[in-house]
Amino acid sequence: MFSVRLQKRECTDKDKIEAFLDRADTGFLGLVDGVLPYVVPLNYVRQGDSYYFHGAAEGRKLSAMRANQEGCLTVSMHYGTLTDPVPAKTDTAYMSVMIFGRLEEVTVAEEAHEAMQKLLDKYVPGYFNQPLAAAHVAKYRSSMGSPTKVFKLVARQITAKENEADASRMFRRSTC
Secondary structure, eight states, rough: OOOSGGHHHHHHHHHHHHHHHHHHHEEEEEEEEEEOOOOEEEEOOTTEEEEEEEESSSSHHHHHHHHOOOEEEEEEEEEEEOSSSGGGGGGEEEEEEEEEEEEOOOOOOOHHHHHHHHHHHHHHTTSSSSSTTTTTHOOBBBBEEEEEEEEEEEEEEEEEEEEOGGGBBBBOOOOO
């Protein structure tokens, strides 16, 4: 499908990629809305080869997903700027992952419940003293009154790039 152009930056270590995706907070879901790109920042959780997120049962994101089930979830972290005596060699320490796949609405109640529980476990670990009630997903309404739906991107291909941080080259801003 696609390959990383700058091969020296490609990361193929599956364990490293999965650990990165499990700790990163925000993903950017790329969709096609007619002829226009549409990118939505969102919280997500990984379960095997699927990436779960939730949203309203109506709106632009859902309309775009229904019209074209292909999507791309991009996750990146900026670790800092790497200095060099040659200005053109100043660089960025980072890791980024792009997940290409098919978008699906989760219609099995148990799967939706498990995904929502995993989202809570990732974003507010230990905050609640009991697990999410199974009926919560079906009953929950957004602030605008819309039911919540759970979706997943089933990965078909994953590409990853990184430029590791080098402590001796990291730029440090002076604080006055």
